[in-house]
Amino acid sequence: MNDQRRRGRPGKPYRRPKKDPVRILAFEALRAVDERDAYANLVLPPLLRKARESEGFDTRDAALATELVYGTLRRQGTYDAIIAACVDRPLREVDPPVLDVLGLGAHQLLGTRIPTHAAVSATVELARVVLGDGRAKFVNAVLRRIADDDLDGWLDRVAPPYDEDPEDHLAVVHSHPRWIVSALWDALGAPPAVAGGGGSAGIEDLLEADNERPEVTLVARPGRCTTDELLETLGEEAGLPGRWSPYAVRLADGGEPGALDAVREGRAGVQDEGSQLVALSLANAPLDGDDSRWLDGCAGPGGKAALLGALAAERGAALLAAEKQPHRARLVARALDGNPGPYQVITADGTRPPWRSGTFDRVLMDVPCTGLGALRRRPEARWRRRPEDLDGFAPLQRALLREALGAVRVGGVVAYATCSPHLAETRAVVDDVLKGRGGTAPGAEWIDARPLMPGVPALGAGPDVQLWPHLHGTDAMYLALLRRTG
Template identity: 50%
Template sequence: MSENEPDRPDRRHDRRGGGRPERRERPGTGRVGYGGQARRTDPGKRSSQRPSERRRHADPARSVAYETLRAVSDGAYANLELPGRLRRAHLGGRDAAFATELVYGVTRMRGFYDAVLARCSDRAPVDMDPPVLDVLRLGVHQLLGMRVPAHAAVDATVGLTRGEIGAGAASFVNAVLRRVSETPAEDWMGLVAPGAGRRAEGTDDGAFEAPTSLEDVGVAHSHPGWIVRALRAALLAHGASTPETVDADLLDLLHAHNVPADVTLIARPGLLEVEDLLEAGASPGTLSPYAAILTEGGDPGGFPAVRDGRAAVQDEGSQVLVLALVEAYDRLVAPGASEPRWLDLCAGPGGKAGLLAALSIPRGATLFANETSEHRAELVESAVGAAMDAGAEVFVGVGDGRRIGAEEPNSFDLVLIDAPCTGLGALRRRPDARWRRTPADVGDLTALQEDLLSSGLDALRPGGVLGYATCSPHEAETIQVVNRVTRGRADVELLDAGRLLDSISRSGHVTAGRGSFVQLWPHVEGTDAMFFAVMRRREAPAGDL
């Protein structure tokens, strides 16, 4: 039902506690009807408080989490919505961490939690009123995904429901959550996803139980089934798995998506030494020589260099692909370049543009950063500000990247295309993306990606280099896009992206994919699942890298 439809007595509970009459528990089912209350004589299942004494309002952290989830359900992004609500509620420290865990924990695991809720209510989650479903998910996460005592989780969630939705809904939430609390999380896993298989951490393949159902794998690891199938195919297509290892690797990958990623910073070269971040408490990265990782958590805004733009939050996978592209430029283009011009074709929100701007200074290059919207262009301007203060020449413009190749052909020595994509490579950082995307999105995005890559190649000068990147390992968005566009162009040669990344990597080795392509993985390199290909526009006989 649409969020904008009026309340209907048979579907919703209003704030006065109205709604459908209670329904009794169905004997032998363990399920509770909407608005119903479990009828048991076990005194351990009863509250010792009088109704007038029971909690009627939630604490601020739970309230912020609930409000954020409601906003996300209406289309907001958790990573953009939550910080502002925390500030407005003046939450910090443990309260902010608790609210953050609630929001991201629910968002990550809601597929599994909904399967549990379906076992504990006569009403399927899809048929529940969205506000009620959100508070139920908050309660289930506290019961199954956190160390909150069961009585506290139920009591606090019922208080949140009573204050935000109404007494009738609170009765229903209380009954359902008590049902959930009767079964441990590991037992629920076996009940709702018996065919999911298991990869015990810290053991060899002898402890691996192969999955018998990819749908159950999706339920257990809280991923839509189509994403599970796409990721399994991607592991094979990029050469990260063999048919014998792919199921175990898939479970490792999905597990990595549900583990919060450490915050990674970049010390923008020429603007800040990475040692300054390390001395402030960060740890060195594993791939990028400019990376520093906040392994113990913490607020990036607490670093003065982050506040003034000399450092920024940026995943290592995002860092190394820019560094590899500039390495190709240094080897193949820079020796003969005069007044070099660089282009970031899809620059928003500006992380890669900020790194390119810093790298452009010692190379005397002018950077042109293109975005399709005014708002994202403003974010790019902010990201490149510190580099411009240090002498970078950067122009930020708003335009359709698909037209730049025709409007400015043969104009740039370096082009970066970080193409819009499904975002399946960043699900550990943006878990809400797994619930926003559908298989239909892939076709629309691949058409856009091909147009952008063709435009970028047309904008490239003969002899120039281009990097194509996506934060998705989906084969259709990566290998297939590059192959379709380059197959019909005799003026383009693919370079060895793996060798380029090896040459700039702190570790000296990056797991390469198939042929000229690189595909990074959260469960292997510890980065977002970035895909990267590097190509050169021919000006003469093809040169060797």
């Protein structure tokens, strides 16, 4: 490149773009999510560790980078609608890296307290570094249009009126795909046709909860650690008792779990309270006769298996943890390492099990699903999932439940669980299997799961249980408990 090209136009000295490590890291994380279908909660931690070592990131830098990444992903639908109103072409014609930079800028302008001039200038500088001067000018023009109004003003412009199209209105305002808004509303039991103009409070609370940063919750694994130990280590300001699980501790400041000895040693782990309640409900379900053989049939990555293994050990029972994917089976083995009682981890397909029928007394089948119940933790999942994904999971979920009922002895208990509130993945699966649709299964009857979650409010009419982020502060876990009758 000659000096004239490098220095710019005559009379205008060349200015090297300023590198902003925090925003460059946030951009790299968003690109990984988009290009590699990565998850932010897996991509971001190693990037932050590297930045601490090479860039000297401190706590504030890490917090800002985290907010930029998760905030941009959570509000992507809203920001896309606003950006679309500020450009002269369809968004599909805008290069994805440019959209990522615009999303970061929109979030700083509309979703943080960063001053307008700082948000625009810092994002334009980022664009110069990662996109080049030409596209940085485009970014600058778009961001200045966005800066003309605040979030509420933009929503008035770009969101359809609620009384004309409530689902589309909520989709834009709360940044969820329309089909997910519809599915969640159905699962709550108040679809638009019933709710009308005044029935949106429940769904709006849920959608907003999906856009909030979830608490980090720990589990003290019985026989290896106690909540008192964790609370004493954390101190009064940093640790809070769980709301519902006797083994839960919440990190009040969103601290780093890996800094705790109990977590590093595997005596405690990170686990949402909803997942803890599922495992506890199965462990505490009434059972006559032998209670020595437990199975976790879809055990990866191992959080529920570790809690079940500890509970089984207290009763002298043995746990078999099975996982189809070898790399996930290794995670299960790591989670169970050091368990005080007998256990075994195997790589096995729960739809073609290596165990004999009627072998176990208690069986957990936490089936693969769309993950719509964990959108707080994996906000990018809402933009990847499609309605047709349900058709792909449906046969697997039913097959796993049928095999779970076959694996348990007569009188034994099966827990069917999934981290999705979508009716096609919850009650519909259980009903179909119990009625023999799609294949025969051993006879079974419902167990009311609600009494097995003492103190937890708003559990519905039963006998199954659906947890909710806005009501329980947990992931939207679903649980059905079944007893084999024949």
